[in-house]
Amino acid sequence: MIRLTQTSYIVLGLVQLAGTATPYDLKRFVSVSVGYFWAIPHSQLYAEPSRLAAAGYLKEKQEAGGRRRKVYSITAKGRKALEEWTARPAEERTELRDPALLKLFFGADPRELAREQVANLEAQLEEYAQIRATAPEGLPPGPMLALDAGVTHARAGLAFWRRLLEGRS
Amino acid sequence: MIRLTQTSYIVLGLVQLAGTATPYDLKRFVSVSVGYFWAIPHSQLYAEPSRLAAAGYLKEKQEAGGRRRKVYSITAKGRKALEEWTARPAEERTELRDPALLKLFFGADPRELAREQVANLEAQLEEYAQIRATAPEGLPPGPMLALDAGVTHARAGLAFWRRLLEGRS
DNA sequence: CGAGACATGTAAGGGGTTACATGATTTA
């Protein structure tokens, strides 16, 4: 029995969406999907599927020739775990965990910070627009809804930091 | 040379604000300050100051009698590290890391989720109001600004999930 | 005075981050 982390569910979910995937596939997939609000270093995308396969949540199959890459697909057990997870209420409280906010809290110059953050968030909104524009047909609604949430939050962040820029000082 | 993590800076910052603090002081302090957007398990507040003291960023002094608790205060080295950190631009990109968003992404029932999240966020706004109401005089502006950011984001989240609740389905 | 809640602390294990390393492809 291993413990299933959020990373585990991301991997399970992506493998299910993809049908079958190598770690590198996952990496590319993440970068244009959950990656926009939940980053995962690529090394995790090698370690985690392997762990999940050892515990029976994924099936692992190694290519015969060439790079002999490992190809993963979801098992019944994996599908079940994923379903139970989505059905269960979200236990953990959401945290902001924004490094910029930490610095603000501990006395960094607000206008300095605000300038950076405004630039970052504007770039991020651009990216979101790109992602929406290039989304493939036939996608389930979840990813798009999550993207909407990302946009909402980015806009809220922009409003906050812009207010700070305007404030006198 | 140890690596300074975000947790390190939180501890340094809080010790500096407090002047002198035991791990338990830090725990209480966190729960009414940074804790509202960046949670830290209390065990970290024992381990991390000890680590920082070993590396010279904090001074550690053990009480003579009684519980023989360890009392920490910041050193010149610690103060310098903290200042450099606040002055440095925030390198890491902000992430949402919201478990509810993950579930949404992977197909959880939006209305189900939305109901929970609306309740959570409303409670959170209540807490923010409490914190603001009971804030001590003479606090530096950083913490209050960070609190404002928390409020902004919570409101944005509320708006998002409420929209989901209203959506037909 | 007994029991529950709060205060205070430590240990172990694993997940994640950072760094390294080596093929394959493009581009100049």
Next chain:
DNA sequence: TAAATCATGTAACCCCTTACATGTCTCG
């Protein structure tokens, strides 16, 4: 064809989480 970039993978270390554990109040 050299160099730079991308693709693909592995390894080690350490922070962080999840327990466990034992005082010390407080209130009925």
